[in-house]
Amino acid sequence: MSGALAADDRGGIVVDDLAYEALVGATRNFLDALAVAVPDGPTADRLTADLAGWAGVLGGLAAEERDRLFGRRAGIASYGQAMTPAYRVLERDDAGLRGVARFGRYFHGGKGAAHGGAVPLLFDELFGRVINGEGRPPARTAYLHVDFRAVVRLDRDLGLRVWREREEGRKQYVRGEIRDGDVVCAEAEALFVALRPGQP
Numbered sequence: 001m002s003g004a005l006a007a008d009d010r011g012g013i014v015v016d017d018l019a020y021e022a023l024v025g026a027t028r029n030f031l032d033a034l035a036v037a038v039p040d041g042p043t044a045d046r047l048t049a050d051l052a053g054w055a056g057v058l059g060g061l062a063a064e065e066r067d068r069l070f071g072r073r074a075g076i077a078s079y080g081q082a083m084t085p086a087y088r089v090l091e092r093d094d095a096g097l098r099g100v101a102r103f104g105r106y107f108h109g110g111k112g113a114a115h116g117g118a119v120p121l122l123f124d125e126l127f128g129r130v131i132n133g134e135g136r137p138p139a140r141t142a143y144l145h146v147d148f149r150a151v152v153r154l155d156r157d158l159g160l161r162v163w164r165e166r167e168e169g170r171k172q173y174v175r176g177e178i179r180d181g182d183v184v185c186a187e188a189e190a191l192f193v194a195l196r197p198g199q200p
């Protein structure tokens with residue numbers, strides 16, 4: 001990858017978890033605001049220039065995949081990424097996890113409900129976190145099935161549950177659900193296949 005440095009090449013100065021969580025949270029707030037704003041021309045031009053400036057700054061700080069922070073900080077909300085709806089893991093063990101999620105306005109589909117693609121995205125993320133637990137070989141999603149039982153409303157705390165169902169050699173089956181109070185909004189089931197050595 002061109003321009004990428006190992007973190008060590010910068011003298012080991014890396015933002016701490018709390019500050020990085022705040023940065024990702026601010027990014028989410030920005031995306032939510034962008035999704036509902038109707039800017040005038042000068043505001044859009046100013047924002048475009050500001051964003052281009054920040055893309056340049058961050059581009060100069062690009063790191064190799066193993067050294068990146070985005071989506072790789074287990075101790076902070078959403079593992080420190082803004083690609084999926086926000087979530088926080090409350091309990092976790094090898095069998096699965098429980099947590100809370102919140103779909104911001106950035107994930108709006110229509111009529112106040114979350115986009116249908118954002119729901120499987122969140123499941124894949126959570127399943128990937130559970131399946132790729134410590135000490136296990138990396139595994140990729142082979143299939144992901146989602147049943148949409150009720151609309152997922154925005155800006156509400158939703159309950160999450162993900163659990164390993166069974167394992168057959170390299171094949172690992174996992175299930176999950178998203179609830180709004182007592183209402184099951186979505187249920188999902190997936191197969192993950194553990195990668196063989198050298199498999200991309």
Ligand SMILES: CCCCCCCCCCCCCC(=O)SCCNC(=O)CCNC(=O)[C@H](O)C(C)(C)COP(=O)(O)OP(=O)(O)OC[C@H]1O[C@@H](n2cnc3c(N)ncnc32)[C@H](O)[C@@H]1OP(=O)(O)O
Pocket residue numbers: 124125128129132138139140141142143170171191193194195196199
């Ligand atoms: C890499 C992860 C890094 C860690 C990240 C940290 C967390 C990140 C969080 C986010 C992470 C998010 C995670 C992501 O998003 S991962 C990204 C999305 N997934 C992919 O890109 C995967 C693309 N596909 C592949 O690479 C291969 O097809 C895989 C690896 C899945 C299997 O190809 P491989 O050549 O290795 O194996 P095989 O073909 O011999 O099959 C083996 C067995 O599996 C059975 N089978 C296969 N497919 C299906 C199917 N569709 N339905 C039913 N069964 C299926 C098959 O019949 C056989 O069974 P059996 O005959 O043995 O009984």
